[in-house]
Amino acid sequence: MFTQYRLYRLLVATGVMILVVVIGLAISSIQVRANQYQQAANPTDLVAQGQQIFRFDTFGDEAFWGDQLRLHQAIEGSNFTGGVGPGLSPANALSLGLKVDVEALPQSLQTALQAGQVDLNDPANTLALIKLNSVVGVTGFFNTDGSLKSVGIQCALCHSTVDNSFAAGIGRRLDGWANRDLDIGAIINLAPNLDPFATVLGVPVDTVKTVLTSWGPGKFDAELILDGQNHPTLIPPAFGLAGVNMHTWTGFGSIPYWNAFVAVLEMHGQGNFFDPRLNDAARFPVATANRFFDVRSPGPDLVTPKLAALHAYQLSLVAPDPPAGSFNPSAAAAGQIIFNGKGTCASCHQPPLFTEPGWNMHSPAEIGIDAIQANRSPEMAYRTAPLKGLWTHTKGGFYHDGRFATLLDVVNHYDTTFTLGLTSTEKANLVEYLMSLGGSSTGLPSIPVFLPIITR
Secondary structure: OOOHHHHHHHHHHHHHHHHHHHHHHHHHHHHHHHHHHHHHOOHHHHHHHHHHHHHHOOOOOHHHHHHHOOHHHHHHOOOOOOOOOOOOOHHHHHHOOOOEEHHHOOHHHHHHHHOOOOOOOOHHHHHHHHHOOOEOOEEEEEOOOOOEEEEEEOOHHHHEEEOOOOEOOEEOEEEOOOOOOOOHHHHHHOOOOOHHHHHHHOOOHHHHHHHHHHHOOOEEOOOHHHHOOOOOEEOOOOOOOOOOOOEOOOOOEOHHHHHHHHHHHHOOOOOOEEOHHHOOOOOOHHHHHOOOOEEOOOOOOOOHHHHHHHHHHHHHOOOOOOOOOOOOHHHHHHHHHHHHOOOOHHHOOOOOOOOOOOOOEEOHHHHOOOOOOHHHOOOOOEEOOOOOOHHHHOOOOEOOOOOEOOHHHHHHHHHHHOOOOOOHHHHHHHHHHHHHOOOOOOOOOOOOOOOOOOOO
């Protein structure tokens, strides 16, 4: 016979059990949701996805480079069905700055290349390399007979190179490095149909060809399709950008902004892009006439869903450290003191970012140069370029247009502009320090140094 006390104990025990079950189910539910979130936002997965996008995603731009410009026809040549002209041989492709990923080549082909058994003057071998996904930044779409149906490009075309470990232009990928050998204008000029460019710019095809020819290796004019002017700039690196605000030489926007801009307007991918600042007929007549300030893809948006992963991968690209023996350590140590002190470099190139934290933009007058390129951008200013990895992109000169052939020329410019009074030894040491900067560099002085702040 249940007593009142025994009934009470039973009810308490039952309640505790129910409470334990409820808590357990709640914890389990929370854990499941947490695991789902972790899987969805796993930074490692996001970076891996971004690498694939950076290296291999065309964003559907083959509809432009292949279907409209018919660039693939010039690559394969008249020996293939539908091809035109002599074709692009591997030797010619390398001379135009295109790179080959050796890790995509089967060992048998590597052996044949080393033995000189591959005809590098035969365009058919270029097609074979493209089919192996070994031509950095280029994807081919093939017919069943082996001819090219179309061709597309990726981010890696301009912002990757190789380490030349196998041969000149052939080696392991170096993502984020500026390809200063790439002659973009000459490559586009191979296309049989340049009418799409002529129509957008409102000029004859011959004018388009003249403009493209004027660029030369390592240069590209991203603003040409905005204002119709021709002032090509050097391809910048895409590494060492973590923590950096504005991107590109003239600070159009952040990294994701520029990725969207390039993917849609420059690569001609299938996606959406919006920037009302470009709806200015006086400053950006071409962009305004063609509504480049508000692009809406007629089909699926192949760009926007990929921007987060692409951004994550680019942020993971650390500036490479210079090779041992490439600079004088003792001179660099002395140059660091100049950088943080008398040279006033750290006033703008603030360690460890080596650009300003925040609004890293300056007027042309503040840095003592003309406003030609700055005025082509919405902000009408120049960005303080991050300095890590300078040693990787000395080819083509320095500043946005390569106007200074050497780093010493840059130092001399600032010495004169700001009346710094640097000695020749101090200048030389400062150059050594600049050449020493890599991903592991903090740039922090080993002893307290007064950082004079100047308005530039």
